[in-house]
Amino acid sequence: NGVLMSQMSRPCQMMLLVNPQSGKGQALTLYNNHIQRMLNEAGIKHTLVITERQNHAREMVKEADLSQWDALVIMSGDGLLYEVINGLLERPDWEEAIRTPLGILPGGSGNALAASIHHYSGASPVTSEELLVSCGFLLCKGLVSHMDMVSVHLCSSPRLFSFLSLAWGFVADVDIESEKYRHFGAVRFTIGTLVRLASLRVYKGRLAYLPATRDHNSEEALRSNTMLCKDRVPPVTLPAVRDSSFHNSCHSNNSLKVRRVESTPSRSVTKALPGPHDSLLPPLDQPLPDDWVVVPEEDFVLMLAMYQSHLAEDLLAAPEATPDDGVIHLFYVRAGISPTALLRLFLAMEKGAHLTTNCQHLVYTKVRALRLEPYSPKGIITVDGEVVEYGPVQAAVHRGLSRLITG
Numbered sequence: 204n205g206v207l208m209s210q211m212s213r214p215c216q217m218m219l220l221v222n223p224q225s226g227k228g229q230a231l232t233l234y235n236n237h238i239q240r241m242l243n244e245a246g247i248k249h250t251l252v253i254t255e256r257q258n259h260a261r262e263m264v265k266e267a268d269l270s271q272w273d274a275l276v277i278m279s280g281d282g283l284l285y286e287v288i289n290g291l292l293e294r295p296d297w298e299e300a301i302r303t304p305l306g307i308l309p310g311g312s313g314n315a316l317a318a319s320i321h322h323y324s325g326a327s328p329v330t331s332e333e334l335l336v337s338c339g340f341l342l343c344k345g346l347v348s349h350m351d352m353v354s355v356h357l358c359s360s361p362r363l364f365s366f367l368s369l370a371w372g373f374v375a376d377v378d379i380e381s382e383k384y385r386h387f388g389a390v391r392f393t394i395g396t397l398v399r400l401a402s403l404r405v406y407k408g409r410l411a412y413l414p415a416t417r418d419h420n421s422e423e424a425l426r427s428n429t430m431l432c433k434d435r436v437p438p439v440t441l442p443a444v445r446d447s448s449f450h451n452s453c454h455s456n457n458s459l460k461v462r463r464v465e466s467t468p469s470r471s472v473t474k475a476l477p478g479p480h481d482s483l484l485p486p487l488d489q490p491l492p493d494d495w496v497v498v499p500e501e502d503f504v505l506m507l508a509m510y511q512s513h514l515a516e517d518l519l520a521a522p523e524a525t526p527d528d529g530v531i532h533l534f535y536v537r538a539g540i541s542p543t544a545l546l547r548l549f550l551a552m553e554k555g556a557h558l559t560t561n562c563q564h565l566v567y568t569k570v571r572a573l574r575l576e577p578y579s580p581k582g583i584i585t586v587d588g589e590v591v592e593y594g595p596v597q598a599a600v601h602r603g604l605s606r607l608i609t610g
């Protein structure tokens with residue numbers, strides 16, 4: 204009890220990971236100009252960790268003594284959070300580790316999660332330094348929500364986890380081709396889009412998905428309530444859940460330790476590997492169950508699976524998404540769309556209006572899992588904006604598996 208009391212009364216400790224190379228290379232300057240003072244004024248103790256190379260953050264959080272930290276906050280683009288999440292889920296104590304409250308401050312060129320958090324707060328859209336100040340403020344408020352995680356299976360790479368998006372075709376190509384314009388900041392996607400539109404192509408493959416039904420949703424909510432989040436409110440009010448402030452997480456960390464997860468029989472199959480069991484997915488080389496839908500088209504311009512609202516600072520790709528709706532918002536654009544019509548879609552997406560443009564080539568559906576088998580031997584698939592192994596891929600959502608500071 205003495206230990207509990209002293210832990211509860213110690214001041215909040217935040218690890219702030221800054222990538223000095225992200226975006227325009229200004230993350231440290233932005234920290235000095237805005238964030239340091241905001242955190243000090245809010246009385247939030249933090250330790251600055253400057254990342255030195257790719258995978259530095261991933262290795263650090265994999266080994267870190269997480270009991271020392273009440274929150275891990277990333278100041279970079281989405282790429283650094285992707286590393287941190289995968290590092291946490293590679294730990295033997297992943298169940299506990301992934302519940303560490305995570306925060307993000309936009310310091311990169313792809314700041315989709317930061318833009319999503321700002322959007323969830325109900326504030327009107329902003330970009331650049333205004334977005335940073337807003338996210339800094341929400342971080343200081345410190346309220347924590349649950350966030351969905353999507354597990355991604357590839358042919359020969361180990362399973363990985365995603366918090367934002369899975370893309371193939373036009374969007375994936377633009378994302379990667381535009382990395383050379385990173386020094387322009389978020390404008391890189393606009394430049395990349397225009398360049399790709401000029402040489403628009405068709406991507407062939409087979410797409411299938413498990414539809415998200417109302418039943419599934421409450422089933423999943425119940426399951427995640429029993430398995431992971433006993434403190435959550437009933438499923439109907441789930442999207443709005445704000446369970447605690449990370450300032451109180453010394454307290455909540457202790458209470459989390461009491462909650463044990465009962466292992467299910469099927470879990471023993473994947474026991475050797477850390478991370479949650481994927482009950483929705485058969486092995487990638489096995490046929491899909493009957494309740495999956497196979498998309499009739501095989502010629503696409505893009506496939507985009509989103510689990511947060513924003514694809515980039517100024518692209519509201521999934522207007523309906525909330526941090527823990529337990530849904531993958533699946534979009535695909537059929538081949539045959541003209542470059543002009545596709546451009547119109549992306550322009551409308553700035554306001555999240557692409558679904559109301561009546562574009563006959565755009566399909567939107569809510570799913571819990573999906574499988575994509577590209578036919579072409581070469582190409583780009585991205586997860587959270589990072590390139591992954593090209594080839595067959597499947598993914599399934601784990602509702603509210605992680606925790607995110609949303610303010």
Ligand code: ADP
Pocket residue numbers: 222223224225226227254255256257258259279280281282283284286310311312313314385
């Ligand atoms: P951006 O939005 O600018 O792409 P990201 O956060 O996505 O920013 O970071 C881009 C990549 O930089 C990530 O893959 C990350 O692993 C890598 N990285 C992190 N720290 C460093 C560093 N010090 N030098 C170079 N690359 C780094």
Ligand code: MG
Pocket residue numbers: 280281282311313588
């Ligand atoms: Mg990036």
